[in-house]
Amino acid sequence: MFAATLTIMAVIVLVQFLGVRHYIRWLASETVPEVADDRLPRAAVILSLRGADPFLGECLQRLTSQNYPDYEVHVIVDHPTDPALKVVEQWMASHPDRFLHLSFLEQRSEGAYLKTSAVRQCVEKFDPSIEVAVLVDADTIAYQNWLKDMVMPLTVRDIGAVTGNRWYDPNLRQCGSLVRYIYNAACVVPMYLMHATWAGSLSMRREVFTTDYFFERMLNTPSEESAIQEATRKANFRLIMQPNVMILNREECTLKSCFGFIRRQLIWTRLYHSSWPQVVMLVVGLYLLLASVFLTSLVAAATGNLFVASVLAIAMTIQWVASQFLMEWLHRTVARRATSAQDEPYPPITWSIRLRLLFALPVALVVISWAIISASLSRKVRWRGIDYQVIPPDAIRMLEYRPYAEV
Numbered sequence: 116m117f118a119a120t121l122t123i124m125a126v127i128v129l130v131q132f133l134g135v136r137h138y139i140r141w142l143a144s145e146t147v148p149e150v151a152d153d154r155l156p157r158a159a160v161i162l163s164l165r166g167a168d169p170f171l172g173e174c175l176q177r178l179t180s181q182n183y184p185d186y187e188v189h190v191i192v193d194h195p196t197d198p199a200l201k202v203v204e205q206w207m208a209s210h211p212d213r214f215l216h217l218s219f220l221e222q223r224s225e226g227a228y229l230k231t232s233a234v235r236q237c238v239e240k241f242d243p244s245i246e247v248a249v250l251v252d253a254d255t256i257a258y259q260n261w262l263k264d265m266v267m268p269l270t271v272r273d274i275g276a277v278t279g280n281r282w283y284d285p286n287l288r289q290c291g292s293l294v295r296y297i298y299n300a301a302c303v304v305p306m307y308l309m310h311a312t313w314a315g316s317l318s319m320r321r322e323v324f325t326t327d328y329f330f331e332r333m334l335n336t337p338s339e340e341s342a343i344q345e346a347t348r349k350a351n352f353r354l355i356m357q358p359n360v361m362i363l364n365r366e367e368c369t370l371k372s373c374f375g376f377i378r379r380q381l382i383w384t385r386l387y388h389s390s391w392p393q394v395v396m397l398v399v400g401l402y403l404l405l406a407s408v409f410l411t412s413l414v415a416a417a418t419g420n421l422f423v424a425s426v427l428a429i430a431m432t433i434q435w436v437a438s439q440f441l442m443e444w445l446h447r448t449v450a451r452r453a454t455s456a457q458d459e460p461y462p463p464i465t466w467s468i469r470l471r472l473l474f475a476l477p478v479a480l481v482v483i484s485w486a487i488i489s490a491s492l493s494r495k496v497r498w499r500g501i502d503y504q505v506i507p508p509d510a511i512r513m514l515e516y517r518p519y520a521e522v
Contacts, residue, residue: 120404120407120408120411120427120430121426121430123404124404124408124430124431124433124434127401127404127434128433128434128437131437131438131441132437132441134304134305134308135304135441135444135445137304138303138304138307138308138445139444139445139448141307141358142358142448142449142452143448143451143452145358147264147267147268147357147358147359148267148268148270148271149267150263150267150270152184153184154270155183155184155185155263155266155267155270156246156247156266156269156270156320157185157186157244157245157246157247158183158185158186158187158245158246158247158248158249158262158266158318159186159187159188159189159237159241159245159247159248159249160178160186160187160188160189160249160251160262161189161191161233161234161237161238161248161249161250161251162174162175162178162188162189162190162191162251162252162253163191163193163220163229163230163233163234163237164190164191164192164193164197164199164200164203164253165192165193165194165197165199165229165230165499165500165519166197166198166199166499166500166519166521167197167198167199167201167202167521168199168253168254168366169254169366170253170254170256170365170366171199171202171203171206171253172202172206173256174251174253174254174255174256174257175188175190175203175206175210175213175215176206176210177256177257177258177259177261178251178257179210179213179214179215180213180259181257181259181260181261181262181263182259182260182262182263183262183263183266186262187214187216187245188214188215188216189215189216189218189237190203190215190216190217190218191218191219191220191233191236191237192217192218192219192220193219193220193229193233193518193519194219194220194518194519195219196518196519197518197519198519198521199253199519203215203217218237220232220233220236221236222235222236223513223516224333224334224335224513225512225513226334226335226336226510226511226512226513227333227334227335227336227337227339227511227513228337228338228498228501228503228511228513229498229499229501229513230314230339231333231336231338231339231342232333234248234250234333234339235330235333235334238324238329239330245321246320246321247266247269247318247319247320247321248318248319248321248324249262249265249266249316249317249318250314250315250316250317250318250339251315251316252314252315254315254364254366255281255315255316255362256362256363256364256365257316257362258456258457258458258459259457259458260359260456260457261316261360261457264279264357264359264360264456265277265279265316265317265318265357265360266318268355268357269318269319269320273351273352273353274320274352274353274354274355275319275320275322275323275347275350275352275353275354276312276317276318276319276320276323276343276344276347276352276353276354276355277317277318277319277354277355277356277357278311278312278313278316278317278318278340278354278355278356278357278360279313279315279316279317279356279357279359279360279361279362280303280306280313280316280356280360280361280362281299281313281315281361281362281363281364282299282300282303282361282362282363282364282446282449282453282461283295283296283299283363283364284296284363284364284365284462285446285462285464285468285472286462286465286468287365287367287368288367289367289368289369289370290369290370290475290478291367291368291369291370291371291372291373291374292366292367292368292373293471293472293475293478293479294370294373294475294478294479294482294483295368295373295376295377296472297442297472297475297476297479298373298377298479298482298483300442300445300446301442301483303445303449304445305394307356309388309390310344310354310356311340311384311388312340312343312344312354313340314338314339314340315362316357316360316362317339317340317343319343319346319347320352322350322352323343323346323347323350323352324343324346326346326349326350328345328346328349328350329342329343329346332345332346335510336387336509336510337382337383337386337387337509337510337511338383338386338387340383340387341383341386341387341388341509344387358452358456359452359453359456359457361449361452361453363453363459363461363462370482373482374482374485374486375497377482377483377486378486378489378490378493378496379496379498381486381487381490382490382493382496382505384490385490385491385507386505386507386508386509386510386511387509394487395487395491398483398484398487399484399487399488401480402480402481402484405431405434405480408427408430408431409427409431411423411427412424412427412428412431415427435473435476435477436473438476439469439472439473439476442472443464443469446464449461450462450463493505495514496511499519500517500519500520501513501514501515501516501517502514502515
């Protein structure tokens with residue numbers, strides 16, 4: 116049993132290393148097709164708002180300053196009383212040279228969450244000249260060539276959708292921010308391998324978003340990401356990841372809100388991805404293994420079996436340090452690629468941050484494990500003040516609509 120435990124831990128470290136190495140090789144070497152400005156299709160950016168995000172003003176500034184020849188920005192506010200409207204109107208008043216298409220959400224489907232309904236409503240009213248739709252979130256601080264990077268791969272004939280991903284600032288102060296950073300770093304490799312999408316930067320060509328299947332599916336889906344993935348496949352196109360689009364998020368996060376965020380993300384994964392049972396088994400199995408090794412080492416030390424206690428403690432330390440090493444390896448590679456593509460600096464991991472991340476790793480493992488158990492059992496999820504009933508295997512239902520109210 117002792118040898119088997121050490122072998123399993125060694126295999127876990129090896130598998131993690133191989134997965135990260137595979138992702139890093141792709142991230143460092145993947146090329147993006149260069150397309151002349153006169154060959155770029157007309158695009159529309161869709162920003163759905165419910166509540167005023169901390170960096171909403173900067174988000175609008177970046178979206179309306181894109182290095183792209185022909186595009187428009189559509190902002191859909193959930194309700195006329197929503198606090199986001201005041202921010203948008205103030206920004207528009209101070210930037211009269213920038214134009215936004217501003218509207219309110221009118222068509223709310225009970226079988227989808229509000230952002231999905233907003234995207235469907237917006238796309239349905241697009242001018243026929245719009246060839247590409249690009250989804251964006253209010254916490255997406257786009258760089259100048261972001262829209263080009265999201266659209267250029269779509270000029271390849273068999274590509275129907277393009278997704279980016281997010282990366283969090285490791286230099287934030289709150290414990291929840293560190294745990295969220297660790298969770299996200301642990302997710303980028305599985306997301307790549309599982310071909311998962313992120314709606315904070317997600318583009319699709321007209322042949323995808325004008326299909327009957329797309330409009331029908333967007334009425335009843337746990338997320339617009341899953342509906343777009345399915346519509347892309349139905350239209351016989353591929354979905355790819357764009358390595359340049361790794362958007363840095365600098366928002367602080369409490370431990371409570373971090374848990375809610377992770378739980379919500381995992382519920383969406385549970386509802387739309389077939390690999391969910393394997394994800395649960397891997398994460399919970401890893402937590403139980405490390406917890407049992409820790410407790411066994413304590414018992415061995417208390418009973419005088421110092422050899423066993425020492426070996427298990429060393430094994431746990433190796434696992435701990437290996438996780439930190441892989442996380443920093445990812446961070447350096449993401450930072451190099453993003454800095455080169457976006458021409459914006461990424462925060463380094465200093466020694467003080469390194470120590471804080473090391474101590475946050477055990478906390479993150481507990482939070483993620485508890486979140487995945489909660490997500491597996493949940494029958495309800497709340498997002499931006501709205502409760503949705505979780506209906507396995509792949510559906511949600513809005514229980515009651517209410518305009519957004521700041522707490």
